Amino acid sequence: MRFQLIGVNHKSAPLEVRERLAIPESRLPDTCRELTAYPGIEEGMVISTCNRVEVVTHTTNGHADLRGFLHDHFHLKPEELDAHLYEFREKDVVRHLFRVAASLDSMVVGEAQILGQVKEAYATARAVGAVRGQLDQLFSRAFAVAKRVRSETAVGSSSVSIASVAVELAKKIFGTLQGKNVFIVGAGKMSELAARHLMAHGCASIFVANRTYDRAIGLAQKFNGQAIKFEDLYSTCDKADIVITSTGAPHAIFRREHGEQFLARRKNRPMFFIDIAVPRDVSQGMAKLDGIFAYDIDDLQQAVTSHVADRRKEAERAEAIIAGEVEKFEARISTLDVVPTIVSLQDHLETIRQAEIDRVRGRMGQLTPEQEIAIEALTRGIINKVMHTPITTLKSAAKESEATTVVDVVKRLFNLQVKGKDIPLQESPKKKDEVGTRQ
C-alpha cells in the first residue's frame, strides 16, 4: 500500500487559491496522463470540484514528489501554495477518500453531489488508463463504503435548507408532487426559490398574485405560470395545493373563514401553506383547521436546525463505519501485496518437483499407475510441507509493517522473479484461492 494524496479543500484554502487550482473537466484526461508520467507515480487521478482539488496516487516507493507536480502543473511558487496543502499517505489516504466519498468531508455534510463528482473523476482517469490496479481497488471500495454509509446512517436524508425542508414537508403531505399546483402570494426572492424547488420536484403549474400586478406577471413568466390579480386571490387560491405566501401585509391575509371556504371548494383535500412573511400571513385560527397545514418561517428554520444537529449525530456513526472499513481495506490490500510472491514461490517449487520427477523417471523403469500416484503424492507432500511455513509467515507478515522485508527475504532465498506485480488486482482473489488449494 503506497498511496499518496495531496490537495486543498474549502477548509484549508480560500476560494482564490482553489480557483487557481481548479481543473476544467475537458483538461482532466490530460492532467491524469501527465500525472502518471511523473516520476515515481504508477497510478493517479485528480478530483476537482468547487470545494476541493485533490491528487490521489499510487506510487512506486511511497515518496513521490506530489508538491513538485502541483508546482509544475499550475506554475505556482511553493510559497503561494504550500501553506494551504494537506498531504496524506497510505492508511490516511484510504480514510480520507472514504470520508470524501461518503460526504463527511463536505462543506454541507451529507450532500449527495460529491459522490457523483468523485465517480466522474474516477471514470475519466480509468478511461485513460491512469487508474488500473490498487487505486482502482481503493476507489471501488470507497464507492461501496459511501453507499453503506448512506444506507446505514441518515447522514444525507434530511434537508438542511428552508426551501428543501418545504419540499420535504410537501411530500409528507401529498406523497408525490406530480401534478400539484403552487400559488405564490407576494413575489419575493425567498418564495421564488421555494417555488423553484417545488417545480423541480414535479409540481405542475404556478399561479402568482402580487399587490403590484406587473411584478406578478414578471414572476409568472419566469415559471411559465399564470399571474392572478390580487383581488381574485381568494376565489382562485383553492386551486393550489401549496401556497407560498410572503406579503408585506401588517395583518394576516388568510383567516379562518378563507380556509373554510377553500376546504369546502376543495372537498377537504389538504392545503399546505408556507408562510415566510413577517408578520405572518396565515392566521392562527386558519392554521388550526383540519386539512390546513401552515408552517411559518420559525417552524421551517427550526426543522433546518434540528436536521443539522441530526446530521452531526449521524456523521459520528458514519465515522465509525469508515474506521472499520479502513481496517478491512488495509488488511485486504496488504494480503494482496504478498500474493504474487506466494504464487511465484509455489510455481518455483512445482517446476523443481516436475523436473526432478522427469529426471529420475528413466531410472525407475516401467511404473504401475498405483506407483505413479504414490510418487505424485509423496513429492507433493514434501513440497507442501516445505512451503507451509514460508507461506504462513508471508501471510501473517502481510498484516504487519514488515511485509516488504519478509517478501524481499523470501524472494532472495528462492531467487524468485515475481511476475504480475501490475496484474490488475481483481484477478488476485482467484490466485488466492489457488494458494489455498495447493497448501
Place this chain on the structure above:
Amino acid sequence: MSLLWLRFALGCYFIGLIYAFVALSRTSDLFSRIALHAASLGMVFHFVSLTELFLSGQVVWASVHNGESLLAFLSMAFFMVIYTIYQTTSPGVVVFPVVFFLTFVAAVDEQPVLLTQFVSHKGWLIAHIILIFTGYAALVLSFGASLLYLLQERRLKSKKATSLISFLPALEVIDQIGYRSLLLGFPFMTLGLLTGSVVAMTTYGHVDFLDPKILLSLLMWAVYMVMVFTRWNSGWRGRRAAFLATFAFVAALAAWAANYFSAIHRFAAS
C-alpha cells in the same frame, strides 16, 4: 393438522405484533423487513391451514373460529396488496394486532364451534361468509388507515413531522389507502348481506329484522354507506372520517359478537 398450521401462522404473526408496538416509537428498516417476511410466511401457513379445512369438506366454514381465521387471512391479504402498491408496512401497526388477535382466538381451541342450524344452500352460505369477511377485512384496513391519518395529521400539525424518524407514509397516501379499502369493501359487504338474506330466506322463509345480529349488521352497513357517501360527496377525512370509521368498526365488532345472542345466526358447540 389444520390447527397446527394455524399455530405456526400465529407464531409468525406474533413478530408482526411486536413490530406494531415498536413501529409506534421508532423506525427500523430492518425490522419492518423482518416483520414483512414473517407476515408472508405466516400467510403461507395460514393458507395451508385454510386449504386443509376446505378440503376436509365439512361445513366448518361456518364455525366461529374458522370464520375468525378466514377474516384474519383476508385482512393480511389486503395488507399485502397495499404493501405491493404503496410500499409501506405502516398499516401493519393496526392490521397486525387485529390479525394476531383473530388468529390467536381461532388457534387456541381444538373444538371449533359450529353452526347448529341446518343450512340447505351450502354454496350461498360460503359465498355469504367469504363476501362478508372480505368486507370486514377492508373495513379493518380502512379503520387502520383512518387512525394512521389522524396520527400523521397530528404530527404535521405539531410541526414534528420532519424529524428523521418517521415511519408513516404521506398523508394523501394514507388517505388513498383508506378510501380505496372503503370503496372496495363496500360492494363486498353489500353482496355479503344480500347473500345472507338469501340464506335466511331459504332456511327460515323470512328475514327477522329484529334479530340483534341482523339489526347490528344493517347498522354497520348504514354507517359504512354514510362513510362512503360523505367521503365521495364532501371529501370527509381526518377526524370526522376517523370517528365514522371507529363507529363502523365498533358496529362490526358488535355484529360479530351478536352471533352469541342471535336466534338465527347462532353457534353452539359441535
